[in-house]
Amino acid sequence: xxxxxxxxxxxxxxxxxxxxxxxxxxxxxxxxxxxxxxxxxxxxxxxxxxxxxxxxxxxxxxxxxxxxxxxxxxxxxxxxxxxxxxxxxxxxxxxxxxxxxxxxxxxxxxxxxxxxxxxxxxxxxx
Numbered sequence: 001x002x003x004x005x006x007x008x009x010x011x012x013x014x015x016x017x018x019x020x021x022x023x024x025x026x027x028x029x030x031x032x033x034x035x036x037x038x039x040x041x042x043x044x045x046x047x048x049x050x051x052x053x054x055x056x057x058x059x060x061x062x063x064x065x066x067x068x069x070x071x072x073x074x075x076x077x078x079x080x081x082x083x084x085x086x087x088x089x090x091x092x093x094x095x096x097x098x099x100x101x102x103x104x105x106x107x108x109x110x111x112x113x114x115x116x117x118x119x120x121x122x123x124x125x126x
Contacts, residue, residue, distance in 0.1 A: 009060035011035035014113065019061050027065050031078065031121040032057040033113055047084045047117055051091035054120045059095070062124060069095050071124040077106040078119045088118055 005020035006012075010032065013019060020029040034043040034053035037060070043053040062068055079088055085106065096102070102122075112119045 005061060005065045007060050007064035009037055009064070010057040011037050011040070020065060022065055025126040027062070027067060027071070027122075027124040027126075029058060029061050029122040029124070031076070031113075031119040032061070033116045033119045035114075042114060042116060044116075047087045048091040050116065050118050051088045051120075052094075054118055055092060055095050058120060058122055062122075065124070067124050067126060070097075070100065071126060072096075072102045072122050073125050074123040075102050075104040076121045077104065078109050078112060079106060080109065080112060080117045082106075082108040084117065092120070 003022040004018045005022055005027065006018055010019055013030065017030055020027055032054045034050035035041070036043055036053060037057065043050050059069065062071065077088065077092065079085065
């Protein structure tokens with residue numbers, strides 16, 4: 001049995017999917033892009049700000065499911081330009097304790113939804 005997780009504190013899905021799905025104790029969070037849920041506008045121009053907005057969106061979904069970043073076991077980061085990796089990593093790393101950080105991959109892609117520069121998805125376990 002799956003439980004659908006959605007919160008107005010993160011951007012509404014822009015297609016036929018939900019923000020997250022909880023199955024037993026495992027939460028699968030859809031990729032989050034840097035949309036400010038308060039305005040519906042993209043955060044653009046600074047990759048650290050874009051990454052921070054994506055992470056804040058993920059944080060809101062985790063909180064809706066009763067979890068925190070400490071529950072995250074796996075992340076996937078999709079970026080448009082691998083030359084921005086260090087800046088993305090710096091912003092991303094502020095959300096985790098290095099000792100308990102999750103497993104992760106970072107992949108450069110040609111394009112992302114809304115032509116953003118970064119998208120991040122997560123798996124978390126209670």
